[in-house]
Amino acid sequence: MSTESRRPPAPPPAGGPLPELVSYLEGLPEPHILFDEQYRILAANAAYRSQFSPHASVVGRTCYDVSHRFNVPCDQAGESCPLARARRSGQRERVLHLHHTPQGEAYVNIELVPLRDTTGRQTHFIEKMEPLRVAQGEPSASGLIGRSAPFQEMLGLVARVGPSEAAVLLLGESGTGKELVARAIHEASARAARPLVVVDCASLPETLFESELFGHEKGAFTGAQTARPGLVEAASGGTLFLDEVGDIPLPMQVKLLRLLESGTYRRVGSTELRRADVRLVSATHRDLGAMVAQGRFREDLYYRLSTFPIALPPLRERGGDIPLLATSLLARVAPARRLSLAAAALARLARHPFPGNVRELRNVLERAALLTDGDVIGEAVIERALAVGLRAAGPLASAAGPANTVATPRAARRAAERAALEAALAGHHGSREELARALGISLRTLYRRLGEIHQRA
Numbered sequence: 001m002s003t004e005s006r007r008p009p010a011p012p013p014a015g016g017p018l019p020e021l022v023s024y025l026e027g028l029p030e031p032h033i034l035f036d037e038q039y040r041i042l043a044a045n046a047a048y049r050s051q052f053s054p055h056a057s058v059v060g061r062t063c064y065d066v067s068h069r070f071n072v073p074c075d076q077a078g079e080s081c082p083l084a085r086a087r088r089s090g091q092r093e094r095v096l097h098l099h100h101t102p103q104g105e106a107y108v109n110i111e112l113v114p115l116r117d118t119t120g121r122q123t124h125f126i127e128k129m130e131p132l133r134v135a136q137g138e139p140s141a142s143g144l145i146g147r148s149a150p151f152q153e154m155l156g157l158v159a160r161v162g163p164s165e166a167a168v169l170l171l172g173e174s175g176t177g178k179e180l181v182a183r184a185i186h187e188a189s190a191r192a193a194r195p196l197v198v199v200d201c202a203s204l205p206e207t208l209f210e211s212e213l214f215g216h217e218k219g220a221f222t223g224a225q226t227a228r229p230g231l232v233e234a235a236s237g238g239t240l241f242l243d244e245v246g247d248i249p250l251p252m253q254v255k256l257l258r259l260l261e262s263g264t265y266r267r268v269g270s271t272e273l274r275r276a277d278v279r280l281v282s283a284t285h286r287d288l289g290a291m292v293a294q295g296r297f298r299e300d301l302y303y304r305l306s307t308f309p310i311a312l313p314p315l316r317e318r319g320g321d322i323p324l325l326a327t328s329l330l331a332r333v334a335p336a337r338r339l340s341l342a343a344a345a346l347a348r349l350a351r352h353p354f355p356g357n358v359r360e361l362r363n364v365l366e367r368a369a370l371l372t373d374g375d376v377i378g379e380a381v382i383e384r385a386l387a388v389g390l391r392a393a394g395p396l397a398s399a400a401g402p403a404n405t406v407a408t409p410r411a412a413r414r415a416a417e418r419a420a421l422e423a424a425l426a427g428h429h430g431s432r433e434e435l436a437r438a439l440g441i442s443l444r445t446l447y448r449r450l451g452e453i454h455q456r457a
Contacts, residue, residue, distance in 0.1 A: 022034065026043075030129070031050075031128070031130075032044075032045045032128050032129070033127050035125055037123060037124075039063050041060065042059065042124070044057075051101070051131070052102070052129070055102075063127070064077070064081075067100060067108075082127070083125055086114045086122065090114070092111060093112050095156070096155060105137045106131055106132075107135050107136070109129070109130040109159050110129055111127070111128045113125065132188070143184070144177065145321070145324050146324060146325070148313075148317075148319070150318055151318055153313075154311070161308045165189075165279055166308045168185055169245075169310070170312060172283075172311060174359070176313070176358060178283040178312060179198065179243060182198075182239070185239070186279075186281070189279065191238050194237035195239075196239045196241060199213065199241065201246075202243070206252070209249060211224075213230050214230040214233075214267055214268060216230075216269050220268045221269070232265060233274070235278045236276070236278065237277055237278075238278065239280075242282040244283065244284055244286075245288075245305060246291060250296070254298070257301045280305070315358055316353050319350055322361070326346065329358075329361060329365050330369065333366040337369070337375070339375060340377070341376070342378045344379035345379045352364075352386060367384075367385035367388065
């Protein structure tokens with residue numbers, strides 16, 4: 001710990017808070033600052049100095065200058081100011097902010113408590129600051145990334161519900177990162193040291209759903225040669241994430257409801273009642289309200305799952321986050337290369353609607369990396385990478401004749417593969433061996449696909 005973090009806080013100015021208050025803050029394990037009505041910091045405790053200002057004192061500076069490098073209060077710079085909110089509400093307030101730290105900008109949970117004088121007027125304010133380590137406002141190798149207003153609004157809900165035990169329902173289009181958000185909720189909870197178990201409800205056949213979720217006893221059904229615990233048991237003490245919960249069969253919805261209401265379940269083939277200790281997070285891209293109206297989803301289960309719903313914004317509403325996401329995703333899809341995007345390439349990405357959201361952006365960047373020999377990805381490469389997507393494959397697949405007007409998923413996939421290979425050929429000037437390595441396929445597979453292209457030609 002630095003000399004600054006060991007040094008006692010500067011004495012408060014005349015008319016300021018009592019030394020006992022400053023001493024109390026100094027002993028708190030979480031970072032705290034104390035400031036006045038003019039936003040001027042009067043004291044910062046040891047935990048704050050260690051985490052946020054190890055090399056320089058912040059006493060005497062304004063909180064908005066220290067935290068954001070603003071020259072006006074947060075609410076005058078487009079941010080949510082907890083002090084302004086406390087003045088309006090007369091009580092403590094919580095907000096999520098991007099703060100400057102020695103490691104760069106980071107998301108921080110702020111809880112502000114107003115202090116009153118003998119007349120009841122708010123004269124001083126205490127802020128507790130808690131870093132939110134599950135999200136980043138800068139390019140990162142993992143976790144949630146973004147700075148846009150819709151992203152921050154969603155992240156604020158994650159930060160608020162994470163420490164609780166409430167059931168969370170994540171709503172959003174495919175590719176918006178629902179599993180990442182579920183992981184962020186888990187890591188923000190008291191259960192973070194225990195498992196996060198993911199159940200892909202869409203991939204489980206109805207005949208196996210109950211056994212996978214609750215486990216089974218030996219001899220419970222043909223092929224059950226040994227007893228086997230289920231995913232609920234595997235998640236004990238941690239979080240159970242039900243992905244695509246709208247695909248759960250109706251008969252299983254009843255048993256899941258019983259688990260949520262009573263906290264108990266039975267293995268298949270057993271009469272023993274077992275108790276579950278799990279926190280439930282679920283997700284879907286479906287309209288569960290419409291499914292309830294149609295009788296395809298139980299209304300009582302819907303209300304059990306949606307104690308705290310969170311809507312995930314689609315990428316088209318997070319245009320300002322595309323440069324951050326692109327930088328991070330390029331580092332993930334091509335870790336051995338130092339790739340960057342030209343300004344025109346970024347502008348082209350910003351104009352694309354991205355119906356597949358962040359997952360589609362990752363696929364486009366992975367294609368672009370394969371189509372680029374240098375270190376900078378240009379607009380033309382991005383254009384080609386966008387053109388070979390699945391939605392662009394429809395005309396290719398339907399060109400064979402009227403019978404193929406609606407392409408099957410397999411035909412669309414093969415058309416997309418052919419288009420991607422043709423684009424790779426157009427941009428590659430090395431040997432066939434190098435091209436096969438770049439595409440991640442064997443030389444034999446490459447020659448077979450080239451032969452198919454020549455036959456169609």
